[in-house]
Amino acid sequence: MNHLDEYRQAVSESADYARQLKKESGRKIIGYTCSYTPEEVIMAAGAHPMRLFGTKQHISLADSHLQSYCCSVVRGILEEGLSRRVDYLDGMVFPHTCDTMQRLSDIWRMNIPFGFHLDIILPVKLNTASAKDYMIDVLKKFRDDLSRKLNVEISDDDLQKAITTMNAIRRSIRTIYDIRSQHPHLLPGEDLYNIVRASMIMDRVKLAGMLAETAAELQKMVAGAGSVSVKRILLAGGMCNQPDVYTMIEEAGGAIVWDDFCTGARYFTGLTDAGNNPVSSIGERLMNRVVCPAKHTDLDGRAQHIIRLAKEKNAGGVIFLMFKFCDPHAFDYPYLKEYLEKAGIPLLAVEIDDSLPAGGQLQTRLEAFLEMV
Amino acid sequence: MTDHTQDNEKKAVNFEKRMRDIMTTYYIDAKTARQNHKKVAWITSGGPVEPLIAMDIIPVYPENHGAMIGASKMGVDLCKKAEEMGYSSDLCSYARCDISCATVNGGPIGGLPEPDMLVCCNNICGTVLKWYEVQARYFKVPLFIFDTPIVHTEFTPEIKTYVQRQMEEYVLFLEGVSGRKLDWDRMMEVGRLSVEAQMLWQDILDTTISRPSPLSAFDAFFFLALIVTLRGTRETVDFYQGLRDEMRRRASEGQGAIPRERYRLLWDNLPIWYRLKWLSREFAKHDACLVADTYTSAWCGSLKYVDPKDFLGSAAESYARIYLNQGVDQMAETILSMIDKYGADGIVMHSNRSCKPYSFGQYDIQKIVQRERGIPSLMLEADMCDERSFSEAQVQTRIDAFMEMIRANKGEA
Numbered sequence: 001m002n003h004l005d006e007y008r009q010a011v012s013e014s015a016d017y018a019r020q021l022k023k024e025s026g027r028k029i030i031g032y033t034c035s036y037t038p039e040e041v042i043m044a045a046g047a048h049p050m051r052l053f054g055t056k057q058h059i060s061l062a063d064s065h066l067q068s069y070c071c072s073v074v075r076g077i078l079e080e081g082l083s084r085r086v087d088y089l090d091g092m093v094f095p096h097t098c099d100t101m102q103r104l105s106d107i108w109r110m111n112i113p114f115g116f117h118l119d120i121i122l123p124v125k126l127n128t129a130s131a132k133d134y135m136i137d138v139l140k141k142f143r144d145d146l147s148r149k150l151n152v153e154i155s156d157d158d159l160q161k162a163i164t165t166m167n168a169i170r171r172s173i174r175t176i177y178d179i180r181s182q183h184p185h186l187l188p189g190e191d192l193y194n195i196v197r198a199s200m201i202m203d204r205v206k207l208a209g210m211l212a213e214t215a216a217e218l219q220k221m222v223a224g225a226g227s228v229s230v231k232r233i234l235l236a237g238g239m240c241n242q243p244d245v246y247t248m249i250e251e252a253g254g255a256i257v258w259d260d261f262c263t264g265a266r267y268f269t270g271l272t273d274a275g276n277n278p279v280s281s282i283g284e285r286l287m288n289r290v291v292c293p294a295k296h297t298d299l300d301g302r303a304q305h306i307i308r309l310a311k312e313k314n315a316g317g318v319i320f321l322m323f324k325f326c327d328p329h330a331f332d333y334p335y336l337k338e339y340l341e342k343a344g345i346p347l348l349a350v351e352i353d354d355s356l357p358a359g360g361q362l363q364t365r366l367e368a369f370l371e372m373v
Numbered sequence: 374m375t376d377h378t379q380d381n382e383k384k385a386v387n388f389e390k391r392m393r394d395i396m397t398t399y400y401i402d403a404k405t406a407r408q409n410h411k412k413v414a415w416i417t418s419g420g421p422v423e424p425l426i427a428m429d430i431i432p433v434y435p436e437n438h439g440a441m442i443g444a445s446k447m448g449v450d451l452c453k454k455a456e457e458m459g460y461s462s463d464l465c466s467y468a469r470c471d472i473s474c475a476t477v478n479g480g481p482i483g484g485l486p487e488p489d490m491l492v493c494c495n496n497i498c499g500t501v502l503k504w505y506e507v508q509a510r511y512f513k514v515p516l517f518i519f520d521t522p523i524v525h526t527e528f529t530p531e532i533k534t535y536v537q538r539q540m541e542e543y544v545l546f547l548e549g550v551s552g553r554k555l556d557w558d559r560m561m562e563v564g565r566l567s568v569e570a571q572m573l574w575q576d577i578l579d580t581t582i583s584r585p586s587p588l589s590a591f592d593a594f595f596f597l598a599l600i601v602t603l604r605g606t607r608e609t610v611d612f613y614q615g616l617r618d619e620m621r622r623r624a625s626e627g628q629g630a631i632p633r634e635r636y637r638l639l640w641d642n643l644p645i646w647y648r649l650k651w652l653s654r655e656f657a658k659h660d661a662c663l664v665a666d667t668y669t670s671a672w673c674g675s676l677k678y679v680d681p682k683d684f685l686g687s688a689a690e691s692y693a694r695i696y697l698n699q700g701v702d703q704m705a706e707t708i709l710s711m712i713d714k715y716g717a718d719g720i721v722m723h724s725n726r727s728c729k730p731y732s733f734g735q736y737d738i739q740k741i742v743q744r745e746r747g748i749p750s751l752m753l754e755a756d757m758c759d760e761r762s763f764s765e766a767q768v769q770t771r772i773d774a775f776m777e778m779i780r781a782n783k784g785e786a
Contacts, residue, residue: 334459
């Protein structure tokens with residue numbers, strides 16, 4: 001298949017990709033930390049949004065700012081900044097998510113000498129009229145702040161174009177997910193992982209075209225696909241930083257048919273209305289998208305969502321990838337477990353620190369779980 | 374060094390008994406609320422309690438309960454119980470204790486009275502949101518979330534509008550759940566009493582400016598309970614008036630919490646509840662008094678934003694601008710001004726595994742304090758309730774080494 005190498009390359013060498021893009025296009029690169037970032041506003045400002053995910057490098061600098069009980073994602077992002085490996089960034093935006101991200105924003109602002117710094121202090125509750133008004137107010141403020149920092153006008157027209165691009169991206173990824181859900185063997189899980197990650201790294205306009213092609217290619221493969229018997233698995237958690245998990249599950253006879261990650265389905269679910277009031281439309285999507293446990297919409301929506309997904313995608317079991325020290329997810333886990341068990345859906349939780357638990361042990365656990373499914 | 378631990382420990386304060394009595398009565402009232410046809414609301418420590426008091430709804434504080442559990446050294450068992458329920462041992466120990474305690478009615482007072490409603494204000498952390506969601510599912514009662522966006526660098530007009538609207542929604546929520554209307558005159562009175570109590574609390578904390586200090590942070594950790602749970606009541610104002618006068622008297626007579634006070638320290642973060650007495654002795658051995666802390670002062674730190682004539686209107690702002698709900702650099706500024714105000718020779722920071730928003734940023738604050746004031750700081754790795762994260766031998770060695778540094782820094786080594 002075309003483009004798979006490009007996605008993979010962009011993910012594994014994201015800094016090189018960013019530097020190259022900056023050189024070729026002259027565009028400003030704006031880093032971000034969370035899937036609640038209104039990328040459309042950054043794009044409409046003529047800049048390039050680039051998500052930071054942490055680091056695969058050894059931590060040597062972040063430990064003098066963050067205690068041992070900080071999650072590896074935040075520690076990794078700070079390390080990337082302190083080591084200047086991301087000094088191509090012209091600015092960094094921090095949407096409010098969890099307590100740790102909140103402090104990362106402060107520590108970044110106080111210690112990173114390159115690029116501007118902006119907070120987007122989103123509401124935590126998403127189910128009231130005043131929260132919705134506040135959400136839109138904050139997005140308007142972000143539009144003004146960014147336009148000042150970059151010294152550009154951000155027009156409604158630019159916003160509508162960005163929304164159209166993002167919608168195209170989200171639609172194509174969804175198509176890819178849908179096809180793969182029916183025929184998991186057509187595309188290895190690791191490539192799927194790379195596609196979603198690359199979507200937060202690569203030039204969005206170019207990407208929209210590439211993804212449409214990838215989706216079309218996959219569609220063509222469906223006719224001769226045949227069927228393969230696999231154990232169908234749903235992955236859930238915060239974000240996935242571990243492509244190896246996909247391979248391990250596949251090697252154990254499983255196939256990932258959907259996920260609930262912010263570097264996955266939570267990222268592309270929900271389209272934005274490109275209508276007359278683009279900022280409100282962006283806010284509307286953020287209010288209504290599948291919720292991150294650091295935000296509140298109701299008391300058991302996440303459990304209902306995961307159960308619905310598992311049924312819809314005909315998944316035999318759910319594997320939770322839990323980042324150590326990720327409070328919002330750790331608080332939800334017991335009730336999710338309870339609801340899933342009640343619904344008769346088997347589940348397995350795997351705790352991840354900066355790397356996966358020792359290979360052999362995890363492989364054995366995955367195999368045992370897949371046996372059961 | 375001569376060991377004068379015994380006589381150097383603070384003299385028993387007769388106000389302790391009075392406060393224990395008030396708290397006991399309060400908990401009896403709370404636990405018998407149902408018989409007396411009163412509603413009970415569980416509320417977070419930084420939440421706006423005044424409308425509850427004005428509506429005769431009994432506020433109950435799971436965090437205060439957590440502190441009691443910690444101080445009675447019952448934290449480990451309850452934490453373990455929560456871990457058996459599936460909660461990670463990396464989660465906040467107050468939350469773990471409360472969540473498991475609710476299912477077994479354990480702890481020093483046999484559990485809290487069941488709530489009729491839950492009020493969660495996230496000005497202290499995001500943890501309370503998840504914790505109260507857990508309790509709302511467990512008790513199946515209405516949950517009100519008072520969402521106070523963090524003031525990283527500025528209190529924006531957007532935030533102001535949002536929190537003010539929520540104050541109105543909060544009152545409507547309480548009226549809905551209790552089936553009664555808020556009496557606005559009564560609300561004014563409660564607001565006035567709350568402001569008065571906060572001012573008195575600040576006065577009490579400020580008596581420590583005297584040398585020797587009549588009060589230590591360890592005393593403040595104890596006397597804090599009223600400003601947390603019962604601000605807005607006449608009783609709290611009366612009690613704190615008495616306590617302030619007593620502390621002023623002691624200050625004027627040169628009566629110190631540590632009689633031979635030589636070193637003055639500042640404490641940062643929540644107390645280590647299960648080792649208060651031990652820590653107090655360890656510092657007393659070195660003639661060191663913890664004269665101020667960032668924790669107990671948080672309940673009067675945003676007084677400057679309160680307009681006593683428009684309590685509810687301005688309370689939204691003051692609740693959004695508490696110590697923990699601001700940027701790390703702003704917290705460092707507050708600490709620097711406390712160092713100056715109270716004349717601190719060093720700072721003791723509790724790196725608290727349970728409290729990420731309070732603890733992440735401490736390393737940066739430590740560097741700022743070193744750079745701006747040149748005084749030593751000590752980082753104690755522990756947890757407020759879970760004793761398994763506390764190593765007595767290690768902490769003792771570190772306190773001794775820290776006090777050496779303090780002496781050296783003052784040219785006494």
